[in-house]
Amino acid sequence: MKALRVGLPLVLLALGFLREIASVDRNNFKSCEQSSFCRRLRRTEPDVSKFEILPGTLQTYKQYILLDLQHSETKHLYVLKLSAVRGGIFHFQVDEKSPLSERYRVVDALAGEPEYVPIKVQSSSASAITVSTEDGTSKAVVNVSPFRIDFYKDALLVVSANSKGLMRFEHLRRKETSSAPAENEEQEAQENENQEVAKDPGTWEENFKSHHDSKPKGPEALSMDFSFPQGKVLYGIPEHADSFVLKQTVSGKGDPYRLYNLDVFEYELDNGMALYGAVPVIYGTGPSATAGVFWQNAAETWVDIFAPDQETNVMSSIVNFVSRSSQDDPPAANFISESGIIDVFVFAEPSPLDAFRHYTDLTGKAPLPQLYAIAYHQCRWNYNDEQDVTSVSAKFDEHDIPMDTMWLDIEYTDSKKYFTWDHHKFPHPLEMIRNLTEHGRHLTIIIDPHIKRDGNYFFHNDCTDRGYYVKNKDGNDYEGWCWPGAASYADFFNPEVRKYYADQYLLENFKESTKEVGIWNDMNEPSVFNGPEITMLKDNIHYGGWEHRDVHNLYGHMHILSTYEGLVRRGEGNLRPFILTRSHFAGSQRYAAVWTGDNMADWGHMQASIKMCLSLSVAGISFCGADVGGFFGNPDSELFYRWYQIGAFQPFFRSHAHIDTKRREPWLYPEDVKLIIRDAIRKRYRLLPLWYTMFYEHERSGLPIMRPMLAQYPSDVKSYALDTQFMLSDKLLVAPVLKTGQTKVDVYFPTNKNGESDYWYDADDNSKHASAGYHSVSVDSYKVPVYQRGGTIVPHKDRIRRAATLMKDDPYTLVVALDKDGHSKGTLYIDDETSFEYRHGKYMYIELEFKNNVLSSKKIDETASYATKTWLERVILVGLSKQPKSATLYLLHGESTELNVYAENNAFIVRKPGVSMVDSWSLKLNY
Template sequence: MRCVLGVLATLCALFLILSDAVDPSNFKTCDQSSFCRRSRKVQSSGSKYALIPGTLNTYADSLTADLVNKENHHQFAFKLEALVGSSFRLQIDEKQPLKPRYRVEHALKGQPQTGRIRVQRETDGEIVITSEGNKAVIHGDPFRVDFYENDVLVVSVNAKNWLYFEHLRQKSQEPPAAQAEHENQQEQDAAVETPKAADAIDDPGAWEENFKSHHDAKPYGPEAVALDFSFPAAEILFGIPEHADSFVLKSTSGTDPYRLYNLDVFEYIVDSKMALYGSVPVIYGHGPQRTAGVYWQNAAETWVDIQTAETNVVSSLVNFVSGSRKSPPPAAHFMSESGIVDAFILLGPKPLDAFKQYAALTGTHELPQLFSLAYHQSRWNYNDERDVTSVSAKFDEFNIPMDTMWLDIEYTDGKRYFTWDKFKFPQPLTMIKNLTELGRHLVVIIDPHIKRDNGYFFHNDCTERGYYVKTRDGNDYEGWCWPGAASYPDFFNPVVRDYYASQYALDKFQTVTSDVMLWNDMNEPSVFNGPEITAPKDLIHYGNWEHRDVHNLYGHMHLMGSFAGLQQRDPNQRPFILTRAHFAGSQRYAAIWTGDNLADWSHLQHSIKMCLTEATAGFSFCGADVGGFFGNPDAELLERWYQTGIFLPFFRAHAHIDTKRREPWLFPERTRLVIQNAVLKRYSYLPLWYTAFYELEQTGEPVIRPLLAHYPLDKEGFAIDNQLLVQDRLLVRPVMQQGVSKVDVYFPAVDDKKNGDLWYDVDTYQRQEKSGYVSVSVDEYKIPVWQRGGSILPKKERQRRASTLMINDPYTLIICLDRQGKASGSLYLDDEKSYAYRQGQFIHVNYEFANGQLVNRFIGKPKYKSDAWIERIVIAGLERVPSGAGITVNGVTQQLEVLPHEGHVVVRKPGVKMDVDFALKLNY
């Protein structure tokens, strides 16, 4: 079928996008990506790089030296910088490039704070520096940098001599191999020949490259950078989202590397290294004694080879004979198409230390409004105002809480953003008011593709002012997306971002209110007729940078404009944005979800794996489309997906336009009741989620965590990715298999002797005392969840239609004791909406229980006034039942009733306000 512009183009694109599952042949392999071929070939060559003697310069916080490629004698500038907080920054750039090479901007939250260094030893072949008790050893020839934490080697840079840096060069003539490729598409897959001269790159695709019908001009020629990182103290590697794969990264020996290249991939394949919507180039190596990380700051297309123990048998034998480590340490080989080497070394030593070191660089998600942590109801698309109102009313009719209705692209006037379809939504302000009066919110979608329509103000402004991304010929780039012919604002231009942000002002976008929030989709960017369903690499952005340099940042820059727009619209209200494309640092602006998944058990299972990986890479605010975006889930799958979704931070049901309607009341009563039970459980835990997100903003510690975050010694738990921790308080093992009546749950060990924490079933308070696997019975209502002994967590257990109506509801404290009869935990509360908390308008309190007494200790003086109070205190793990309890407030003691239950006791109506000091003592 030949597609033409306009309506036929849209229909053709829709047919291609919606007809079948993803076709991997539409996306490149490493062999089809010339820079990946070349970079990977270095793995079989020897060292080429050495420091030039006599070029070393030392400063208070850094050192510099010149680096040379010994084959072609091209020189590079090397810099090593110490950062506060047990981190280093390593940079390599051309010393005298033909033009500047791109350095990533806007990913870091600000300029990193540098630390002081001391040169401990300097010889011709080795330089040793120290900073904050850590050490870096720089070897001159062959070039290598070893990083030590407390004298333990944790990261080694270029230990495998895979450094590869293609310097910019003039194109003297069209290489014969490139000409052959232009004439014959099959040349892409040809083997790379040995260069005829030291400076030559005789590789098909080095100077221009074809993929299917698309041609990449590559005006600056080959400019790849690559470097290897070994983790000598590690046994596993994890990170580099986004991939629909296991939490622990797999060896890429004999397969394609993991790919980081933001792409629109629908019904994606699970257990795959294919690129998806986000690219976060941070990786961690973890072993029982140490965790370390590397953040590879590069926004170009990137491939990452993973070497694990089984990939190098010869080295394993050598190390075994020598008495050293029996297998080579795991290693990662980062290969990017352009840019510079800019790597941050995170020395840990504990998992949470490494996560916080990365957060110190790229930032954390600011505290979201509480409603955004509650339940969201969406589909592509709710038909009209009556449909929205009816769905909202049905949630009330069936007593299922719901906070937010979502509108996909069909709400617009012909896919023109910042407009409404006047026939389907004639009175949007009235519809919005009806929702907000019920305590609910509306989220609308606004994507970056702009309809090319001379009657559309946004398109006319962008055209007249030169705001669109340009072709290499200087014309506005035109591609296809949902509107048909579309162009894409160049968000790298601050003037364009300001213009885009200004469109959210209520005097411009007059058909919304300041309570309407935002969904940014298709921002990879998605281009239906582009190479790999995205934008060509030789487009030109602000600053004369090619799209190849900045591709993985495009969605991030879109987010910056969106976030600024919502903040300017209402400076005192925290924005909520959901994004699909993301890069390092995007967590400062938006939540994410796992994209266009499928109503399939395997996609349900991967929602946990993917969000766990994202959380360690800064993106705690992660979820998956409940029920699956494509396809029609049966009742059991839908039930189990809701039960899983309530324990991911972002909780939204969403479905494709061609799926059957799947609101809970459209299923049999049993399914509706199971869903209702799950959603109510989510709402009861909202105080825990809200506290966790506040503490995330303050500390950088993820909200959801893999087992190794708190049980780093337990090797059995390293690879477990069907369970998660909510902070260190809950252990969650959702039921994600069809037709099962039992699931195996792993309780992690705290030490080498397999001792474990105490864990309490949150439904029965039955106690699990040993580490290891336990088979747990489940019925349709059961979600296997345990609270850790030694923790205290807050809940709210009164049912409301929306979280916004719960603000003054009373709290229940759940205290689960450890083996010493102790527990501690925290609670955070504020107005749940504004930025007043940054002026101290909040209550943050620690609770401690020991020796039969519960006390609270405020973190800072409480300035926020709340009408909420403590309604109940549940205590599990007491050795004997108390006869009562006394609570002392302001020197006055009042006696309270204590009710015994199986496995726990309940202290009734302490009645103390949240901002008041108290002490509660059990009586025996």
């Protein structure tokens, strides 16, 4: 959210006096070579693994097997546990057999305990042990020596673990103070390993700039490589400002991708630097299968990618991927983590979408947000006072631009103390909030995890008195610097702390709030201005005695978990919370939306928003967006309106800006620019029924809302490297304008599994495109190339009001786009748009189908019901070969009505069928 300038006096920095815009300083962040464990383990060359299964150690249980694993030189023992989860997912863990102390295991990423199923040992020999799932469709073959696990789906090898022999596991040990002569070969091998490890100067303690890491447990890093034999490309492991398809990092190609949640402002593009979130899931896709690997580890992690070289030019990338010889090594990834255990889920399916579903089966789906949360949000650092908030809201009405949420950044608080207000600037916060609510709008406020160390601040006093803060290595409350100045950090790994923090959101405690107020959790990597890499010391101590190094990437996740629990209780269990977070981990989608952080007002960062949200979406985080216009800098008119046109088609749609930027509300730009922005926002509101249905279906299926082209067209390898266009569900193809002065956009229309093109209909003029390959589309300032796929039905609401909340009972329009067979299907979801009552059957989920010249509507879930007042206003039929003479509307109880059909804009329209959306009905075209 905020910029900081390293090198200025810390007091000025932490007090928020800094208002300069600064670019990222790479010197503040480690490279792999500056990270002791990455440097050590990355030196491992692909070779025959030094790990082997010990003969005769197989133990079989109903749902898992155990095997002893030994390092062939040191003879140190480990235990392999291999099990299966329903759906053909394999889960394996490797840990020391007798560690000096317990090693950390992630317990908060999964949505719940996986549903483990019986596995069967098919065969066991001196060379390999084969286990399979009950249905026999998935199997794992454990190679004894050298150790390797090959995973198969329907007899197809999809993932091979440790095939490159890059597995390392630094067992816990005591620091040697003297070197006594070795008494046997095993002791000598152990000493040799200790000496080899000790050659690295950062093994037992490490310095970075002025910061010292005491490393009380010494070296404890681990690694394992995974090959994807069916894969043409690898993707995933967000968050990085890089291409969607992962680039090669080995053979002198630079650092591995880094997963370590950090506060990086004005981040660089096209590299694997760590950013605000870390989701350690990776996929390999090819025409025959998609496989996924979820590396469940919350410590700092680096991921090396073995893949074909690719140019930055997308077309060159496509050529590279298509021309790969089958003799080449398959793409592979090597995960290197600082601590913890090897804890891995492996899954594969013929289609990418099924693989994505497996991952969200494990880590959870985003709950359906309130409708207002997927509409347009207006934010900046900072709206100055109550009058400013009221004025901006009124200006949206004056200029007839819809808007649902006003946001307040840190300046609304009393001296950066959260759960308080600055009563000089905001003397009547409840009145201000109610004024927005009466206009159908909402307020979202920021609450960060750093707590001001102020003896007059109740939160600080409570945390101090109750021992709720994260501790330093000496057991005292950790103190760092952030926006309030001296600050400490609540230890959200402590259940008691989480409850206390959640309690603060209750209206009995935060009295100057309402149950409708949304929450913005920022700076939760955690950001510490005077800490190493602008974050917390690794040897700090959390609840349970775990070091911060073990749980770093989970800290923000636990923060939003606490907020979510508080908002659910604030709403008495019935009102859906809205939370936005910057830091995130696997499973964070269960609690909050995510935005891509402190971007810049330039075309490159606008382009990056697509790539970053695609990577997050396939990693389970569908509710994603970027700061429209760029957080830093002042966008020119063209960049500004083009960014709105992109934001309108991304799941989270918010404009946001740095405190030093010029005010940039839409009406402050020239009139012609304002009207283009207005048009983009109104397009978003028109499509809110589609968005709402997609979010509901995401909660049901776990499938991403915003999808890469390969998700829908895995048989078309030319679509794999595309990250300049995307799909919304399986319905809309969006190919926005991404360069200044562009008058044409080259849109790629993929081939389907039959080797043909689908039908595509321009969303503006309904013109049909029916051939695969690139097609040059002319664009003007208003034009965004958006195409509806033939065979789909898209719902609209065409009466645009000041806020989405006021459109609740407005009528629907259905756009029916026909495929080559004259057929189309779609869905529509309706509920009260605010509460959890839909989880108790109070909703309408409708299937819409056009077949044999009849459009029909029927309930999908017969037991569900919701008394909506909405009705059908229009049906737009796209792709008919000739105009019907009329249409007959049939209701379930036998009534029928004759309706006229009109030709307009390359489509045929049935106006005002007037039928309630509650009813089942059919509409027959007459020729």
